Amino acid sequence: MKNEKVEGIGSVYGGEYDTISFEGIGKLKGDVTAKKVMVDGIFKGKGKITADEMGIDGIARIFRDIKAKSVKIEGILKLRRASLNADRVICEGIMVANRAVCADEIYVDGICSVSRMYGDNVILKNNHDRIKASGNFLPIRLKPFIKLYFGRNVSLDYSLVDVLECTNLEAEGIKAKVIRANNVKLKNRCIVDKLFCDGEIFIDDTCHVGKIISKDQVITVKKEMGDMANMTLVKILDLYKDGKINADEAEKMINSIKLDSGEGYTSSRGTSLPWEDDGKLRIVAYIGRRLLKKGDPEARSIEVKYDSEALNVECYGNLTCGNVKGHVSAGGNVTCGDIGGSVSTGGNIYCKNIGGSIAAGGGVHIM
């Protein structure tokens, strides 16, 4: 069989070939059957391609179906109104298809935007850093024209698939409308509207799955998270699911993990405090983990001493402080220097000067 090689600008007509190679600007004008089709430049395919091996290192715009045993894409493959059928598809560049991509093995470690993807084992990784490093990334200034050019949305951050059907799926950074798979493993910001799965589902906590539907209505949702504690949690739930441990035992084991990871105990950092982060000095008291509030009987027996000038002071118990520029409000006795504003207290007042009004439950002693 003959070989065909285009190193400048040229066209290839249909027929049977051993090897077809495009290294410049090439065009396929008829259906071809070849053992090997290599695209290193810019290629436009207007004919159906049947090949054992197909490699795309440049830019290939294909308008007819491709049937191949192995397709390797390291550049850009654009399929318009055409499908790709292969035993194995490896894409480390960009693959855009507005029809179907069918293969037993699909491995995408780049960018893909496919309308329908059917496969047996599908691994989708969204590694646009690799694409950028290879020099084949999409310039941001051309982003508005990307859809015009490809006929589909293309995202550097997600692998876009409308419908994905496969046996085993392992995906990172995928955005899909519908996924039908037997076993699913989703990691790294996957967004799926509907997930049909009858087998095991591993979903990273960074993923969002709208709806999980199972034929048998027995869904095992597992969260595979980075840390060991969550892996342990999954295993504990497995033991419980398998009936090896009962609910009490599972609870004990889960509590044991939670206590260590800090859950169950409210740290001061995690406590939701009833005030804003406004920079004010607050001296608060807890009994156990309960914050004493105004009106609590325990708060009245607490005395706060503050050796400095203050703007406004609000104290639920007794107060001893220096000069206060603003107002003072206390639940108990107030002992301080000069008060620029008004004073409101439930007990006695001992101070030097008060600039504003006085409301006291006890005596007022101006010294």
Next chain:
Amino acid sequence: MRRNLLVLGERYIEGDYGCIMAAGELHVDNSDIRSLYLAGETSIHRSAVHKLFGAGEVNANTLSFGNVKVVGEVNLQGFCKGDTLTITGDLSAEFLECRILGSSLPGLKGKKGRFVWGNGHFTWQGKLKAVTFENLYALDLSGCDYEFNNIISSGFLSYNGEIACNNFYSFGGLFCEGINAENITVIINDYISLQSVAGSNIRISKAFQADRLFKSIPKSFKYKNFTSDCGIVYIPSIEGDAINIEYTRSDVVSGVDVVIGDLCIIDRVEYSGSVVISGKAVVNEVVRL
């Protein structure tokens, strides 16, 4: 012929006595007393007391004793040596050596040998040496320079370092950096906080059943078999030759023959001989050394 004595109020005695019952302030010097029952403050110097039951403060200097049980504060000066000393209260000892040293009285022990929580804790200080140390109350040993062959703790034992001995049994709470002993038995408790356990035979379990070794240890109290209803204890590191644990969560369990029992959560199990892992345990990694 020894005399018996009944003391009410303050009294100074010297010589050999049979039975002394004292309420008040008793001062004993150069005496040999068969039995002494006390209520109040007592000071004993250069004397031998074969049996002493007391409530109050006991100050002793160079004392030789048989069986002593005191509820109150005990201050021992000089070299004090005896058989059994059980104290419900604080202890300060310059140098104390005895066969059995206990921190409580049987009356304070709960049912089934389990600890009954009370308020506060005892603080012991000084140099202590005993074949067996028994703790049935909340006790802080941090101020002690101790040398115990066997430790049996049914109460809450606290120490600011690694507890080292030959045989260690814990049935209650435990707060220390670690345990280093030849034989270690820890019954799970919610008040256990320790970083490491290292020894030859390590058993961490839910139920206590006295084995032959435990029965052979000299002790003053009776310990019944019991089962703890506490949760899962967390010990980051467990290293030993023969390890048998259950209801334990640990980062690393390393040993020759390792048995991981029910409700264990272990990140990594290292073994060089054999390993048995219960179906009710979670082990993330098993490594043969």
